[in-house]
Amino acid sequence: xxxxxxxxIGYKKTKLGWIPEDWEVVRLKxxxxxxxxxxxxxxxxxxxxxxxIRSNNIKNNTIDFSExxxxxxxxxxxxxxxxxxxxxxxxLLNFINSLAQIGKCAIFINSLNxxxxxxxxxxxxxxxxxxxxxxxxxxxxxNERYLYYIGSIAKPAVNQASFTSNDYKMYKISLPPxxxxxxxxxxxxxWDDGIEVLEKLLEKKQLHKKALMQRLYSRxxxxxxxxxxxxxxxxxxxxxxxxxxxxxxxVCDGVGIIPRSQLNAKDNSNEDKSKYLKxxxxxxxxxxxxxxxxxxxxxxxxxxxxxxxxxxxxTEKINVNYMYYMFKTPHMIHDFWRFSxxxxxxxxxxxxxxxxxxxxxxxxxxxxxxxxxILNNCDEEIRLLGKKLEMLKQQKKGLMQKLLTxxxxxxx
Numbered sequence: 419x420x421x422x423x424x425x426x427i428g429y430k431k432t433k434l435g436w437i438p439e440d441w442e443v444v445r446l447k448x449x450x451x452x453x454x455x456x457x458x459x460x461x462x463x464x465x466x467x468x469x470x471i472r473s474n475n476i477k478n479n480t481i482d483f484s485e486x487x488x489x490x491x492x493x494x495x496x497x498x499x500x501x502x503x504x505x506x507x508x509x510l511l512n513f514i515n516s517l518a519q520i521g522k523c524a525i526f527i528n529s530l531n532x533x534x535x536x537x538x539x540x541x542x543x544x545x546x547x548x549x550x551x552x553x554x555x556x557x558x559x560x561n562e563r564y565l566y567y568i569g570s571i572a573k574p575a576v577n578q579a580s581f582t583s584n585d586y587k588m589y590k591i592s593l594p595p596x597x598x599x600x601x602x603x604x605x606x607x608x609w610d611d612g613i614e615v616l617e618k619l620l621e622k623k624q625l626h627k628k629a630l631m632q633r634l635y636s637r638x639x640x641x642x643x644x645x646x647x648x649x650x651x652x653x654x655x656x657x658x659x660x661x662x663x664x665x666x667x668x669v670c671d672g673v674g675i676i677p678r679s680q681l682n683a684k685d686n687s688n689e690d691k692s693k694y695l696k697x698x699x700x701x702x703x704x705x706x707x708x709x710x711x712x713x714x715x716x717x718x719x720x721x722x723x724x725x726x727x728x729x730x731x732x733t734e735k736i737n738v739n740y741m742y743y744m745f746k747t748p749h750m751i752h753d754f755w756r757f758s759x760x761x762x763x764x765x766x767x768x769x770x771x772x773x774x775x776x777x778x779x780x781x782x783x784x785x786x787x788x789x790x791x792i793l794n795n796c797d798e799e800i801r802l803l804g805k806k807l808e809m810l811k812q813q814k815k816g817l818m819q820k821l822l823t824x825x826x827x828x829x830x
Contacts, residue, residue, distance in 0.1 A: 447587035521568035650774025658696035710755035
């Protein structure tokens with residue numbers, strides 16, 4: 419990739435590319451003044467000792483305090499914990515974890531107002547405050563080059579990987595003066611604030627939809643009349659095979675049924691698709707072995723799906739999207755589990771003959787249509803918020819790349 423800073427006045431060539439002349443290339447060992455791994459002891463869920471930060475608490479480069487465990491007060495080595503009490507602005511680093519989580523960092527800010535310690539899978543880093551700010555340090559861990567480096571030094575073991583402190587500290591970064599770091603942080607924090615607001619709004623909209631579904635699909639007495647049917651009175655089973663000329667479809671949670679070609683994933687389907695089942699527009703296809711988890715979708719396409727699915731044709735009595743939303747409610751998922759057959763959960767299956775005898779209460783088709791419209795509007799609102807959130811994250815990512823390479827300079 420072309421270095422956009424190349425040969426620009428006020429820039430110099432380094433091993434990390436062209437950077438501003440007043441920036442320097444340093445290794446982490448030049449800015450990390452102290453590192454320490456945590457303690458390994460049995461922990462408790464009871465709030466009877468010191469709160470402990472574990473690797474599971476580091477999420478999205480922040481610390482999640484919602485699932486804290488505690489150090490036993492009667493631990494014979496409890497007196498040693500004082501050396502492991504975290505201070506504000508300590509950097510916590512996952513250095514023993516799964517390959518997906520190893521190398522993830524977070525800044526510790528004590529929101530518990532109690533002495534807090536950390537476990538053995540975490541390394542505590544203290545930074546030279548005259549060289550780098552904690553926020554700027556975290557920014558340096560959010561790019562592909564950092565992830566590649568972590569992958570190169572990580573030593574895989576059973577279900578996890580690890581690296582040494584010495585290997586980690588050999589990583590190089592380009593470092594602007596402290597004043598510029600602070601200004602970069604100020605700029606990017608505006609995007610962070612916007613992202614946080616949208617994330618909270620999105621969460622509220624999702625909770626609102628969930629509460630709305632609970633009311634609209636309640637099995638208690640409602641304002642509109644309902645009739646009891648067996649699902650076999652509302653759906654018939656489509657069993658058409660030998661449709662190999664049709665497009666392969668996939669059933670995806672939260673998306674529905676879409677062409678397999680739209681997924682960026684390996685195609686594990688059988689080469690011989692003669693036994694694959696035909697799906698038409700408006701059909702519901704559900705995973706026969708996962709319907710007890712609500713794995714189903716409504717098709718907007720004509721195609722074929724794996725024989726691991728069951729295809730249901732709606733009758734005139736129902737609005738198919740109304741039924742799809744109903745199939746996602748907790749009480750319906752419980753019924754699907756009850757009527758599934760198998761010794762253990764991994765072998766449970768809900769074939770159409772058992773699916774068809776499950777009883778449901780549904781209102782008139784007109785009411786079904788209105789409920790579907792309400793929930794569709796909720797979904798559209800959630801979709802647009804999600805899209806806006808993703809765009810904001812991409813904007814931040816692009817801006818961050820330009821700021822951390824000096825392509826864009828901030829005014830001090």
